[in-house]
Amino acid sequence: MSPEQNNIQALESAIMEEAAKEARKILAEAQAQADSIRGQAQAQSEAKRETILQQAREEAKATGEHTVATAQLEAQRLKLRRREEALTRVFADAHQQLAPVAQWPDYEQIAHRLVREAVEHLGTDEALVRADEKTQRILSGEVLADLGQELGVRLHTGELLAQSIGVVLETPDYHRRYDNTLETRLGRMKDSLRTPVYHILMGETV
Numbered sequence: 001m002s003p004e005q006n007n008i009q010a011l012e013s014a015i016m017e018e019a020a021k022e023a024r025k026i027l028a029e030a031q032a033q034a035d036s037i038r039g040q041a042q043a044q045s046e047a048k049r050e051t052i053l054q055q056a057r058e059e060a061k062a063t064g065e066h067t068v069a070t071a072q073l074e075a076q077r078l079k080l081r082r083r084e085e086a087l088t089r090v091f092a093d094a095h096q097q098l099a100p101v102a103q104w105p106d107y108e109q110i111a112h113r114l115v116r117e118a119v120e121h122l123g124t125d126e127a128l129v130r131a132d133e134k135t136q137r138i139l140s141g142e143v144l145a146d147l148g149q150e151l152g153v154r155l156h157t158g159e160l161l162a163q164s165i166g167v168v169l170e171t172p173d174y175h176r177r178y179d180n181t182l183e184t185r186l187g188r189m190k191d192s193l194r195t196p197v198y199h200i201l202m203g204e205t206v
Contacts (some may be wrong), residue, residue, distance in 0.1 A: 009119075059200070083198055090197055091190055098182045102134040102165055111138045112147060118169040118180040119151050128158035131167040136160060139167070 004118060073162060131139055139147075141157060148155040161168060166181035 001087075016047075024136050050058060051153050064199055087194060087197060091186065095183065096188060098165055098186065102132070107137050110174070111135050114142075114167045114180045115139065115147055115155070116151060118167055118178045119147075121153075121180075122169050122171070122176060122178040124153065125178065126154040126172055127169045128156050128168065128172060130158035131163050132163075133163045135165065135167060158184075 010141060101110070104110070111131075114135075118129075119127065129139060136157065138156070144155040144157065156172075158168075161181065164179075164181035164183050166183070166185070168177060168179045168181060168192060170177040
């Protein structure tokens with residue numbers, strides 16, 4: 001082999017070795033880059049996974065809290081509905097028991113008091129006294145005259161009340177009236193009695 005061929009072979013060997021070194025370097029860099037990309041992808045995947053899990057936890061918590069809140073609200077509505085139903089029954093029973101009041105021994109005093117209260121609320125110097133048949137018999141013209149003198153007002157017998165028990169006072173021009181029948185009084189008391197009646201129904205001390 002001539003010196004020139006030896007030089008060419010040596011040069012080829014050197015070039016091949018350098019090429020191999022460069023190839024290994026490129027391969028190593030490529031591997032490192034691939035590892036980096038894979039690591040980043042894994043980190044992103046883990047982060048995304050954790051984000052999804054956290055969102056799921058938050059949604060589950062929110063859903064659970066909403067479910068609890070909805071159940072509590074529904075329970076409260078049911079409680080209030082049953083309370084109103086119980087109160088309605090109580091006042092319905094009370095309303096049915098009004099009729100016998102006119103038969104009480106002291107109903108005459110009750111009728112007088114109904115007139116006095118109505119006069120105070122109406123605030124007039126003359127009024128017509130409407131009453132149910134039993135009450136009107138008690139509140140005769142003479143009784144109304146005595147009550148009127150006591151209260152400083154002129155009282156006259158008005159028309160009969162067809163259904164209610166008690167009295168309704170009206171001004172002679174019918175512009176003002178005050179309903180003091182037992183039924184209306186019960187209705188006016190309903191709101192103030194609501195809480196104590198409910199406590200009694202629940203077995204609590206008023």
